[in-house]
Amino acid sequence: MxxxxxxxxxxxxxxxxxxxxxxxxxxxxxxxxxxxxxxxxxxxxxxxxxxxxxxxxxxxxxxxxxxxxxxxxxxxxxxxxxxxxxxxxxxxxxxxxAISIDDEKSKIYDLKSDVYFDGNVAQVKLASAIDTLPEKQKIVFNLRYYDEMPYKDMSEVLSTSVGALKASYHLAVKKIENIISNES
Amino acid sequence: MNPREEIKDIAPKLSLWKYGEGYKIPDGYFEGLSDRICERVEEDEKLDKYFSALPDEVMQKIKQEQKGKVMSIRPFLKYAVAAAFFMIMGTLVWNNVDSEFASDQTVSLEDSEELNYIIEAISLEDIFDTEFIDDETFEEILVNEDDEFIFNNSTEELLYEVDDELLEEFL
CATH class of the missing domain: 1.10.1740.10 (RNA polymerase sigma factor, region 2, helix turn helix motif)
Structure with a gap:
């Protein structure tokens, strides 16, 4: 087809x-x-x-x-x-x-134990950094960083204004860069 | 702005990281995916049909059960109706017999074949001996010594002064 x-x-x-x-x-x-x-x-x-x-x-x-x-x-x-x-x-x-105190660790553990994940150290670090973001910011980051979706289309998906999405993405990227820089 | 250019601008260090996530997918996963989803949609549609028909089926079952309950008391109802019928018939027949008997009594008193027989059986002495005829009446009887007095008068005339209870007792 x-x-x-x-x-x-x-x-x-x-x-x-x-x-x-x-x-x-x-x-x-x-x-x-x-x-x-x-x-x-x-x-x-x-x-x-x-x-x-x-x-x-x-x-x-x-x-x-x-x-x-x-x-x-x-x-x-x-x-x-x-x-x-x-x-x-x-x-x-x-x-x-119930969400446990070491929730972040358990998320990374899940990722590593997934038989369909064979990411290197850098990819695990990036994944764990993205996981620290609030839910909506995480979605904004993924849509822009990985899907390279235009802000206008993101606005349709998330029912949020383009300006708010740009600000949200900016904050998310800065947070992730800080986490990665501190760890390396 | 292009997302790659944008990230260089916002976070230069992050832009140096390799894109790629390390996730894998089982071999041939996407090939069978649409078939699996179509099967699921079909199953869901069957379920939808089942659930949309369910209220009617449940109501039908409830009605059938209610009908069953009515059916189950029917045999008893049949006997109850039969018993009631016989009771009513019995009562009617009894009342009828009773009233026939009563009317027969009246008729026989009026037509008085039986009464004549009874009266004939009662001798004047018997009457004399009894207390149910007062003295005046007795004198009348004595005055009219011939039997015509008694037998030419109507029964009611004859008995109007006689106490019913005493008559019954006598009989």
């Missing part, structure tokens, strides 16, 4: 017709699955959790595709759903277990 030849508009049109819904949905998934996977993976860390959140994200997309309005870009709408699903995942975890 050549997804590249299908525009977002065409995919949405296929999704909104009952006879072509599955075809359209498969095209949508194939086109965006990798981008969404990495966006979620940076937030939830483990592959298993990422797989779970990604599936929930696509199920939600399937159910709500009729509500999508073309004023927003399709990929920002998808990112928004993926971000919300990731945050819901965190909330679920937080409800299930």
């Amino acid at each position: 050549d997804t590249v030849s299908y525009s977002d508009d065409q995919i949405i049109k296929l999704c909104n017709e009952s006879t072509t819904r599955e075809k359209g949905f498969r095209l949508l998934m194939t086109k965006y699955q990798e981008r969404l996977y990495w966006h979620i993976r940076r937030m939830v860390k483990t592959h298993e959790d990422t797989d779970d959140v990604l599936q929930n994200t696509f199920v939600k997309v399937y159910r709500n595709i009729a509500k999508y309005r073309s004023e927003a870009k399709l990929y920002t709408w998808l990112y928004k759903i993926a971000t919300n699903e990731s945050l819901n995942h965190f909330r679920k975890i937080e409800r299930n277990k």
Whole structure:
């Protein structure tokens, strides 16, 4: 299935017709699955959790595709759903277990024990520095640093003004640089 | 501004770090992903259909159970109705017999074949001996010695002065 030849508009049109819904949905998934996977993976860390959140994200997309309005870009709408699903995942975890004092250490431990992580020392350091950021700042940093998303699109995903996002990213980058500089 | 340029501007040290995260994915993960999600969507749709039909099914079951309860008391109801029917019929028949008997008594008193027989059976001496006829009446009887007095008068005329209870006692 050549997804590249299908525009977002065409995919949405296929999704909104009952006879072509599955075809359209498969095209949508194939086109965006990798981008969404990495966006979620940076937030939830483990592959298993990422797989779970990604599936929930696509199920939600399937159910709500009729509500999508073309004023927003399709990929920002998808990112928004993926971000919300990731945050819901965190909330679920937080409800299930009390946060311990050595939470930061346990997060790094989880990362190292993940069979699908083979990062070097620098990558573990960067990951642990990003983990110290507040939730929303972390998302802003990931979207800008790794996804290289324009501020305007980030504004659609996070429903925040471009100016606030720029300030948030600036602060996040400075914090991370300080952590890395102090450790090395 | 380009994000790479931007990071150099904000945090020169961080910009020297290699991009890359060290995360891996299982081989062939993305190849089967859309199939797995479509299967899940299908399962979810089945569940949705199940849940949307559930309230109707539950209500139907409740109604069936209620119907069952009504059915279960029906055999008893049948006997109860039968018993009530017989009781009512019995009461009606009894009342009817009773009233027939009462009316028969009235009729027989009026038509008085039986009464004639009874009266014939009672001798004047018996009457004389009894206390249920007062002295005046007795004198009348004596005045009208012929039997016509008694037998030509109506029964009611004959008995209007006779106490019912005493008559019953006598009979």
